[in-house]
Amino acid sequence: MRRIALPAALATLAAGVLAANRPPHSPIPGTTQRASMRTNPLLAASSLPFEAPPFDKIQNDDYQPAFEEGMRQELAEMRAIADQTEPATFDNTIVKMERAGALLTRVNLVFNAVVGANTNDTLQHVLEVESPRLAAHADAIHLDPKLYARVRSLYERRASLHLRPDQLQLLDDTHRDFVRAGADLSAADQARLRDLNQEESRLSAAFQNKLLAATKAGAVVVTDSTQLAGLSREDVAAAADAARARGLSGAWLLTLQNTTQQPEQATLQNRALRQRLFEASTMRAEHGDSNDTRSVVAHLAQLRAEQARLLGYPDYASYALETQGAKTPKAALGLLTGLVAPAVEKARGEAADMQQLANRQGAGITLEPWDWQYYAEQVRKERYDLDEAAMKPYFELDHVLQDGVFYAANRMYGVTFKERHDIPVYQPDVRVFEVFDADGSPLGLFYCDYFKRDNKNGGAWMDNLVRQSRLLGTKPVVFNVANFTKPAPGQPALLTFDDVTAMFHEFGHALHGLFSNVEYPSQASPNVPRDFVEFPSQFNEHWALEPAVFAHYAKHYQTGAPMPADLVQKIQKARTFNQGFATTEYLAASLLDLDWHMLPADAPLQDVDAFEAASLRKFHIDMPLVPPRYRSTYFLHIWANGYAAGYYAYLWSEVLDDDTYAWFNEHGGMTRANGQRFRDMILSRGGTANAADLYRAFRGRDPVIGPLLEQRGLTAPAASKP
Numbered sequence: 042m043r044r045i046a047l048p049a050a051l052a053t054l055a056a057g058v059l060a061a062n063r064p065p066h067s068p069i070p071g072t073t074q075r076a077s078m079r080t081n082p083l084l085a086a087s088s089l090p091f092e093a094p095p096f097d098k099i100q101n102d103d104y105q106p107a108f109e110e111g112m113r114q115e116l117a118e119m120r121a122i123a124d125q126t127e128p129a130t131f132d133n134t135i136v137k138m139e140r141a142g143a144l145l146t147r148v149n150l151v152f153n154a155v156v157g158a159n160t161n162d163t164l165q166h167v168l169e170v171e172s173p174r175l176a177a178h179a180d181a182i183h184l185d186p187k188l189y190a191r192v193r194s195l196y197e198r199r200a201s202l203h204l205r206p207d208q209l210q211l212l213d214d215t216h217r218d219f220v221r222a223g224a225d226l227s228a229a230d231q232a233r234l235r236d237l238n239q240e241e242s243r244l245s246a247a248f249q250n251k252l253l254a255a256t257k258a259g260a261v262v263v264t265d266s267t268q269l270a271g272l273s274r275e276d277v278a279a280a281a282d283a284a285r286a287r288g289l290s291g292a293w294l295l296t297l298q299n300t301t302q303q304p305e306q307a308t309l310q311n312r313a314l315r316q317r318l319f320e321a322s323t324m325r326a327e328h329g330d331s332n333d334t335r336s337v338v339a340h341l342a343q344l345r346a347e348q349a350r351l352l353g354y355p356d357y358a359s360y361a362l363e364t365q366g367a368k369t370p371k372a373a374l375g376l377l378t379g380l381v382a383p384a385v386e387k388a389r390g391e392a393a394d395m396q397q398l399a400n401r402q403g404a405g406i407t408l409e410p411w412d413w414q415y416y417a418e419q420v421r422k423e424r425y426d427l428d429e430a431a432m433k434p435y436f437e438l439d440h441v442l443q444d445g446v447f448y449a450a451n452r453m454y455g456v457t458f459k460e461r462h463d464i465p466v467y468q469p470d471v472r473v474f475e476v477f478d479a480d481g482s483p484l485g486l487f488y489c490d491y492f493k494r495d496n497k498n499g500g501a502w503m504d505n506l507v508r509q510s511r512l513l514g515t516k517p518v519v520f521n522v523a524n525f526t527k528p529a530p531g532q533p534a535l536l537t538f539d540d541v542t543a544m545f546h547e548f549g550h551a552l553h554g555l556f557s558n559v560e561y562p563s564q565a566s567p568n569v570p571r572d573f574v575e576f577p578s579q580f581n582e583h584w585a586l587e588p589a590v591f592a593h594y595a596k597h598y599q600t601g602a603p604m605p606a607d608l609v610q611k612i613q614k615a616r617t618f619n620q621g622f623a624t625t626e627y628l629a630a631s632l633l634d635l636d637w638h639m640l641p642a643d644a645p646l647q648d649v650d651a652f653e654a655a656s657l658r659k660f661h662i663d664m665p666l667v668p669p670r671y672r673s674t675y676f677l678h679i680w681a682n683g684y685a686a687g688y689y690a691y692l693w694s695e696v697l698d699d700d701t702y703a704w705f706n707e708h709g710g711m712t713r714a715n716g717q718r719f720r721d722m723i724l725s726r727g728g729t730a731n732a733a734d735l736y737r738a739f740r741g742r743d744p745v746i747g748p749l750l751e752q753r754g755l756t757a758p759a760a761s762k763p
Contacts, residue, residue: 193219244341245681302413470491
């Protein structure tokens with residue numbers, strides 16, 4: 042499951058928020074003196090096109106002083122707003138708050154990009170040092186009684202202010218954010234909340250750094266090439282290159298991705314190596330060493346429960362979901378648990394098919410979780426005559442990007458792309474494209490960073506480097522990150538169809554950001570509820586198999602020949618294959634997330650392994666053959682990336698995206714007119730209106746779950762819609 046990222050361990054600061062009462066300045070030893078000898082390029086707006094970050098000038102030791110100065114400036118700006126003697130107006134309070142913090146927002150967005158995708162020891166130290174300071178900074182603003190009094194005054198008079206709908210939404214959201222940050226609490230409770238917020242930020246940063254190190258250390262070293270039988274020549278060469286990069290001669294390295302199952306397990310014939318790889322993945326952060334995350338997980342869950350109690354909620358999930366489409370944990374659980382039985386039933390049928398195949402082959406085994414990918418691939422070959430190795434030559438990365446992802450966007454929205462080599466990047470693999478609107482006017486910049494590195498977080502995501510805002514006169518600069526295997530020098534970057542789908546998914550997020558057309562920066566796309574933010578990205582996945590788009594990019598990387606029609610038909614027929622597994626592993630992770638965040642404040646510190654096992658049993662999804670997509674100890678989404686109690690959002694959004702795809706099919710499919718309507722009514726609107734109202738206006742009704750069930754090949758549960 043892919044993700045969109047808000048600032049990594051700084052996810053709670055994504056609105057460019059705000060800090061007094063922070064610890065005394067304690068820079069990284071030696072960095073302040075070095076930074077003071079030159080002009081810090083982060084301190085002024087970039088002169089590059091679209092204010093793109095000057096990565097060729099930014100150095101590691103620029104970030105911490107820029108964070109400190111950004112907090113100082115924003116705090117001064119907010120205090121000036123609070124200290125005004127004139128009565129509060131929308132312009133002298135809300136609009137000024139929207140203009141405040143430009144430096145801190147700039148530093149936050151740029152730092153988030155590099156610490157997530159190209160980190161190092163210095164940046165990780167900055168993350169751990171600045172995260173609690175930034176949390177304190179946010180509290181200093183939201184808990185300022187004079188500033189809150191101005192916001193509350195406007196909110197109480199909102200009916201008489203004659204505001205536009207987007208302004209009224211901004212005022213409502215601003216007031217809500219102050220209240221949810223504790224503005225109405227007693228002084229004693231506010232003091233306790235400040236401590237909890239700083240500790241949560243510290244622990245989230247620690248989790249991210251520990252997990253990155255654990256994932257790197259968990260890579261499996263192979264010294265006998267015969268054990269790699271089944272991997273493609275390109276994959277073997279990439280494994281050898283990965284080993285050389287770590288100074289391992291005569292070896293091959295299978296690095297871990299962030300999910301439980303690893304892609305090599307689909308083709309590795311050596312069962313013992315499949316088991317090694319699976320166990321390295323599932324136990325990566327449970328070795329009792331400095332990278333073990335269990336203590337961090339238990340403490341994060343406990344302190345979030347206390348945060349929620351202070352703010353008047355029974356648990357953290359109730360707090361988190363109040364502002365989402367689901368509104369309550371009960372609603373989110375209703376959607377998830379309603380699908381458990383059909384998903385598990387389908388997964389059991391899939392397992393039975395694989396066991397029968399293994400028996401017919403004389404394997405003499407009882408199916409284990411590390412066998413699932415391998416035998417699923419065998420069943421797919423037998424049932425659909427579909428071989429992953431036969432498909433990959435038709436999915437060369439650049440063809441998929443330019444002739445698939447970009448081509449679909451052009452057909453839908455009229456946008457065009459031109460690669461730029463004059464815009465500096467943070468790592469040589471990164472590419473930059475200027476995006477032009479249908480009328481030829483410049484729309485923004487798109488960066489893509491697709492290859493796996495040891496210093497990159499796992500998974501795939503999108504974020505902004507610059508947010509769109511008419512108030513600030515800024516256009517969007519967005520980026521996509523993935524973790525595809527980097528080919529050995531001279532070899533093509535050939536993708537699986539899952540990788541292809543991931544590219545379309547993340548670019549759906551990018552389009553959401555690129556098409557943002559709002560006045561106020563805090564409303565810029567994709568700043569929408571978590572269970573709406575995955576809607577545009579998952580919707581964009583549908584075009585990966587659109588016949589006209591597929592034919593345009595699925596061409597053999599050597600000959601340019603289109604994929605044979607019979608192979609295309611096999612892919613289409615196999616579309617719902619293995620969906621029992623995919624749905625079950627996702628549901629298990631989503632329910633685990635919610636269960637962690639439904640702990641009450643008086644619950645004792647949990648034993649992580651015992652809690653996880655009990656949780657899966659409670660929801661009747663404890664299927665050993667299908668472990669959660671993420672186990673608690675490497676669930677980056679919920680412990681450091683802003684998805685706490687929100688991983689269910691992918692399924693909630695999938696109801697919307699499949700229902701929207703059905704609307705497109707009912708209205709002529711992939712046409713410019715339909716694309717423009719979707720852009721105008723959904724993608725461009727950001728947080729200017731209630732997400733459910735935006736969807737209802739577009740679709741003409743609330744979403745229904747039928748199209749999702751059809752796409753996943755499942756039977757209907759009791760619930761019919763979210």
